[in-house]
Amino acid sequence: MRGGCAGAKARTKQSHIHTSIQQRLGKIRGYQVVIVTSEKCSIEKQNHIKALNAEVIVVDHDRYMSYGTDYAKKNGYFDVDQYNNIYNPEAYYKSLGPEIWKDTNGEITHFVMTGSTFGCISGTGRFLKECNPKIQVILADPVCSNIYNYYYSNVKNDLSFNLASEEYSIIEGAGKSKPTKCLDFSVIDEVIKISSDFYLPSIS
Structure with a gap:
């Protein structure tokens, strides 16, 4: 089995650079940049955002998504809404998908990914399946x-149905209590359960 992956650290740096540009542009243009996140967000990431002169609001995991939307409406801010923004999976469809296809010379057979917004697996998966179903x-x-x-x-496919439990994933950037609008189940062939112990040893 041949698989495709992008270097996690390299992609994280790329993400930080992209975020930095957005946040600095916001400040340069006089916009107040506010990031609403949950307690799963690492202190290092919070400090990185604060260093770029953006405000960080940490909210309980079970309400931070709705809090961000309500906060934006109340204050007249633009809400990026990464969990339901169609441009999220589209970005991966145009970038990571073609990158993996090219780097594996079209020989990739499996794409395994976790997710929180699920834009990455949905957009990348859609591109790869269009190349090879x-x-x-x-x-x-x-x-x-x-x-x-x-x-x-x-x-x-019913986002109004609630299967949520009182527990939640402790892994930053992975897992959700219910699907987001970015999650396209039609491109996913299988969902497997992974224990927290599988992730934690790789986090330093």
Whole structure:
């Protein structure tokens, strides 16, 4: 089996650079940049954002998404809404998907990815399947995330249905209590459960 992946550290740096540009442009243009996140967000990431003169608001994991939307409406801000913004998966469709296809010379057979907004697996998976429908797109869902339960139920496309539990994934950037609008189940062939112990040793 041949797989495709992008260097995590390199892509993280690229993401930080992209975020830095956005936040600095916001400040230069006189915009107040506010980042709403949950307690899962690392202190290092919070400090990085603050160093760019953006405000960070940390909210309980079960309400930070709705809090961000409400905060933007209340204050007249533009809400990026990464969890439901169609440009999220589209960005990966135009970038990471072609990159993986090129770097593996079109020989990739499986694409395994975790997710939180699910823009990456949805956009990248869609591109790869358009190149070769036989490619298997597999979502690795952490314990206490509910995407596995949604996928193997008959309500996976009903965002109003609540299968959420009181527990939640402790892994930053992975897992959700319910699907986001960025999550395209149609490109996913399988969802597998991964324990937190699988992730934590690789986090330093």
